[in-house]
Amino acid sequence: MSTAITQGDAPVAAASPPPPKRRAVRASSVLVYLSPVAMFVVLTLTTPGVLSTTGVMSLLVLASVLGLAAVGQTWAVMIGGIDLSIPATIGMANVLVTTLYAEGWGFGRIVLLVAVVSLAIGTANGLLSSLFGLHPLVVTLGMASLVTGSVLVATDGNTGGDVPGFVTDAVSPVGSLWGIGVPAAVVLWLLTLAVVLAVERRTVFGRRLYALGSNERAARLALVRPVMIRVVVYSVGALCASAAGLLLAGFSGGASVSIGDPYLFSTITAVVVGGTSLLGGAGTYARTVAGVLVTTMFTTLLVGLEIGPNMQQVMLGIAILLLITVYGRDRHVAQRL
Amino acid sequence: MSTPPIEPAVVELAGITHRYGPTVALSDCRLSIAPGEVHGLVGENGSGKSTVVKLLSGIMRPTEGEVRVGGRAVELRSPAAAQRHEIVTVFQETLVSDECSGIDNVFAGTDGIFRRARSGRAERQAAEQVVQSLGAPASILQSSPHHLSLAERQVLTLTRALVRPWRLLILDEATSALDLSTRDRLFALLDDHRREGRSVLFVSHRMDELEILIDRATVQRSGRTVGTVDKDEATPARLLSMMSGRSDAGEHHVRAEARARKASDVVLRGVELGLAAQAPAFDLDVRRGEILGIGGLDGQGGSHLVEVLAGVRPSTSGRVEVDRDGSWTRVTGYRQAFRSGIAYVPGKRQEEGLFPSLTVGDNLSLATLPRYSRVGVFRASSVLARVREEMSRLGVVPHDPSYPITGLSGGNAQKVLVGRWLAAEPDVLILNDPLRGVDLGTKRDFYALLRELTEAGTTVVMLSTEIEELLTCCDRVAVCQAERVFDVLEGEELTYDAVLAAMFGRHVDAPAGPTGPAGPAPHDSHDRKVTL
Ligand SMILES: Nc1ncnc2c1ncn2[C@@H]1O[C@H](COP(=O)(O)OP(=O)(O)OP(=O)(O)O)[C@@H](O)[C@H]1O
Numbered sequence: 001m002s003t004a005i006t007q008g009d010a011p012v013a014a015a016s017p018p019p020p021k022r023r024a025v026r027a028s029s030v031l032v033y034l035s036p037v038a039m040f041v042v043l044t045l046t047t048p049g050v051l052s053t054t055g056v057m058s059l060l061v062l063a064s065v066l067g068l069a070a071v072g073q074t075w076a077v078m079i080g081g082i083d084l085s086i087p088a089t090i091g092m093a094n095v096l097v098t099t100l101y102a103e104g105w106g107f108g109r110i111v112l113l114v115a116v117v118s119l120a121i122g123t124a125n126g127l128l129s130s131l132f133g134l135h136p137l138v139v140t141l142g143m144a145s146l147v148t149g150s151v152l153v154a155t156d157g158n159t160g161g162d163v164p165g166f167v168t169d170a171v172s173p174v175g176s177l178w179g180i181g182v183p184a185a186v187v188l189w190l191l192t193l194a195v196v197l198a199v200e201r202r203t204v205f206g207r208r209l210y211a212l213g214s215n216e217r218a219a220r221l222a223l224v225r226p227v228m229i230r231v232v233v234y235s236v237g238a239l240c241a242s243a244a245g246l247l248l249a250g251f252s253g254g255a256s257v258s259i260g261d262p263y264l265f266s267t268i269t270a271v272v273v274g275g276t277s278l279l280g281g282a283g284t285y286a287r288t289v290a291g292v293l294v295t296t297m298f299t300t301l302l303v304g305l306e307i308g309p310n311m312q313q314v315m316l317g318i319a320i321l322l323l324i325t326v327y328g329r330d331r332h333v334a335q336r337l
Numbered sequence: 338m339s340t341p342p343i344e345p346a347v348v349e350l351a352g353i354t355h356r357y358g359p360t361v362a363l364s365d366c367r368l369s370i371a372p373g374e375v376h377g378l379v380g381e382n383g384s385g386k387s388t389v390v391k392l393l394s395g396i397m398r399p400t401e402g403e404v405r406v407g408g409r410a411v412e413l414r415s416p417a418a419a420q421r422h423e424i425v426t427v428f429q430e431t432l433v434s435d436e437c438s439g440i441d442n443v444f445a446g447t448d449g450i451f452r453r454a455r456s457g458r459a460e461r462q463a464a465e466q467v468v469q470s471l472g473a474p475a476s477i478l479q480s481s482p483h484h485l486s487l488a489e490r491q492v493l494t495l496t497r498a499l500v501r502p503w504r505l506l507i508l509d510e511a512t513s514a515l516d517l518s519t520r521d522r523l524f525a526l527l528d529d530h531r532r533e534g535r536s537v538l539f540v541s542h543r544m545d546e547l548e549i550l551i552d553r554a555t556v557q558r559s560g561r562t563v564g565t566v567d568k569d570e571a572t573p574a575r576l577l578s579m580m581s582g583r584s585d586a587g588e589h590h591v592r593a594e595a596r597a598r599k600a601s602d603v604v605l606r607g608v609e610l611g612l613a614a615q616a617p618a619f620d621l622d623v624r625r626g627e628i629l630g631i632g633g634l635d636g637q638g639g640s641h642l643v644e645v646l647a648g649v650r651p652s653t654s655g656r657v658e659v660d661r662d663g664s665w666t667r668v669t670g671y672r673q674a675f676r677s678g679i680a681y682v683p684g685k686r687q688e689e690g691l692f693p694s695l696t697v698g699d700n701l702s703l704a705t706l707p708r709y710s711r712v713g714v715f716r717a718s719s720v721l722a723r724v725r726e727e728m729s730r731l732g733v734v735p736h737d738p739s740y741p742i743t744g745l746s747g748g749n750a751q752k753v754l755v756g757r758w759l760a761a762e763p764d765v766l767i768l769n770d771p772l773r774g775v776d777l778g779t780k781r782d783f784y785a786l787l788r789e790l791t792e793a794g795t796t797v798v799m800l801s802t803e804i805e806e807l808l809t810c811c812d813r814v815a816v817c818q819a820e821r822v823f824d825v826l827e828g829e830e831l832t833y834d835a836v837l838a839a840m841f842g843r844h845v846d847a848p849a850g851p852t853g854p855a856g857p858a859p860h861d862s863h864d865r866k867v868t869l
């Protein structure tokens with residue numbers, strides 16, 4: 001077991017420093033991770049009041065909600081899919097929490113129920129997009145419609161509701177978990193971030209996730225189970241989206257099945273701004289976090305400049321198109337020759 | 338300006354340097370291809386051959402130096418530009434899109450925004466004619482290439498080049514997936530073109546092919562051009578020593594002592610196996626500790642057989658069984674086969690093997706990660722140590738686990754794929770043409786490695802498209818023909834002629850000689866000898 005294969009002259013490449021592509025990746029990831037900083041500088045210069053504890057915390061709370069919602073989008077994109085059911089899942093969680101709490105359910109039971117429903121949504125997404133060869137775009141779109149419809153039927157379109165005080169506190173910029181001066185929403189996001197990154201980097205599951213996104217046929221032969229990976233990816237995504245829906249209930253205090261709607265566009269924006277390739281097989285949630293911060297601050301900036309929601313959409317759209325032309329050019333066919 | 342005394346070279350490279358970032362792939366590269374010649378380009382894995390090919394095809398432009406076409410310096414800015422100079426290329430990686438039909442693959446790129454891809458009647462006929470002259474059925478043009486074998490995909494890429502007008506055809510290891518009969522037809526075709534004054538740049542690791550085909554050869558070593566030699570000087574020994582810089586490198590590879598394994602000690606067996614609907618069933622025993630070669634022309638069942646043995650493809654009838662601690666367990670799928678100690682190295686490295694967006698290390702370790710993990714979390718340091726060990730055992734260059742896999746040369750990428758399954762330390766290792774595009778030195782060392790593994794108790798089943806390879810490293814060879822094992826050769830019977838004959842469904846002593854009516858006459862059969 002120890003035959004070392006002898007080479008004639010080691011090719012020049014052997015002795016040379018790190019390869020080009022990695023350097024290129026590194027350069028662009030430096031940009032990605034610096035962009036929130038740059039954005040923050042711009043924001044503090046243009047919008048008074050941001051540079052305060054409350055200002056920063058309210059940004060972070062908004063980012064937490066988007067960040068949680070974008071976990072699923074990131075992983076779905078990394079395996080070469082997309083998740084259009086995130087807004088519906090957010091809405092489902094939001095309505096269940098507020099209406100059931102108003103009806104006197106215990107908070108623990110509600111969370112359990114929401115978790116079970118989320119797992120069901122994720123599992124269905126994963127199974128359907130694996131077993132029948134359906135495109136995740138179609139599957140998750142159908143699932144979105146199914147979930148929203150069911151919620152409306154179950155609640156009769158009732159939009160009243162109530163939330164426990166600690167949920168409201170969790171998203172309050174002046175809220176503080178265990179007296180550490182950080183709102184619970186932000187703590188929840190940071191914990192999720194740590195777990196998600198650890199899974200991506202340190203686990204067998206994480207490696208298989210990248211492999212599946214990179215080349216499904218090869219992944220199968222390398223003992224990856226695509227169905228299992230997809231089910232987990234969409235389930236984790238749905239769970240995180242539900243958490244976002246729960247936090248949103250803290251803002252409004254009432255039930256709204258459509259409260260998640262803006263998050264379709266904004267989660268995809270965050271992923272793309274982070275530079276995760278829509279072709280799959282690459283990227284990381286860390287990049288999405290940068291994207292989340294930039295997107296949140298950009299929106300805040302637009303609001304601060306008193307640009308209306310419609311114009312905000314236009315600006316975000318332009319930003320995305322610009323970014324896609326910059327990032328979307330990777331993995332050219334020429335590289336595979 | 339005076340006209341040069343000799344005809345200008347079709348294509349010339351002068352003082353070329355090419356860097357991929359800090360990696361110097363070519364330095365001071367010189368190459369000159371005369372009209373009407375087949376010019377060999379040889380060198381070890383990673384010596385820069387494919388880089389030369391990409392520069393000539395307009396995929397990339399050199400960092401420094403000049404490309405001349407017909408004596409004039411040109412900038413090949415795109416593949417279309419190369420095409421305008423009538424340079425066509427068959428790349429090392431058989432890029433065929435499964436999304437469209439064979440014929441659309443052939444004419445891909447001839448369309449434009451306002452122009453449809455040319456696949457009218459005349460074009461279709463031209464393509465069919467090329468495909469048929471290569472001995473493949475025209476039907477491969479109609480369907481999606483999804484189910485095509487590697488050899489058939491290669492035929493498509495060859496057709497894609499040959500239907501275009503060309504003065505220089507570049508073949509970058511385009512013969513490595515072809516079986517003998519297709520290869521001979523291709524060589525005959527190239528001969529005709531050569532007589533009409535067209536030129537071919539021929540990249541190959543197969544010394545027998547080079548001997549048959551080339552007029553001159555240029556040798557690359559570590560990105561540098563060592564020199565160009567004429568046909569009579571271009572003996573395998575000379576080329577090999579130029580490639581490696583060692584004088585002893587040209588020694589012919591000695592055929593390893595075939596070892597008789599106990600016929601009763603079987604680890605893997607096929608019982609009444611049927612590979613295709615109409616094909617007759619057969620039995621096949623794989624003996625413990627042997628290297629069993631699988632030979633045969635493409636499409637005759639060899640590839641199906643290894644896939645069936647590995648559990649990747651179900652057999653149409655019969656069963657495959659593996660010995661597990663003394664009792665026979667039926668192989669029902671590749672996951673279950675893996676749990677029973679069988680590992681499978683797939684043949685189509687682009688489609689079935691590599692993860693283009695991952696690093697070399699991740700590509701290599703993916704299948705064995707669970708072994709280095711607790712509760713799903715792997716120990717990065719142990720994984721890395723194992724990856725490094727496997728990389729140096731196989732001589733992967735550059736020796737850098739964090740290198741992107743797309744930055745490896747074809748042969749080195751192939752080594753990584755083999756390493757992925759060597760790292761699994763299986764009881765039975767099933768390899769589907771594992772050394773495609775791997776250079777001779779590495780091959781020789783790999784044969785030794787397989788020997789060592791089998792001495793330690795591993796069993797190896799290896800499909801190869803090269804008869805020499807089967808003879809060099811296998812104890813027994815099962816030759817497939819018409820979707821069944823036609824013959825299993827061993828000991829004295831295992832000769833070049835016997836394998837060749839069996840490929841065409843004949844036994845050596847049969848009166849019709851080695852090639853039956855089923856196949857074309859081998860291009861140059863007297864010239865074939867074991868030259869590894
Ligand atoms: N896209 C790339 N990025 C970085 N390095 C590269 C890239 N392509 C090739 N290289 C490096 O350039 C060197 C030459 O590679 P090339 O593909 O030309 O070798 P080759 O002679 O064709 O080898 P083989 O016989 O294995 O096909 C190698 O060291 C390889 O690692």
Ligand SMILES: [Mg+2]
Pocket residue numbers: 386387388429509746747748
């Ligand atoms: Mg090459």
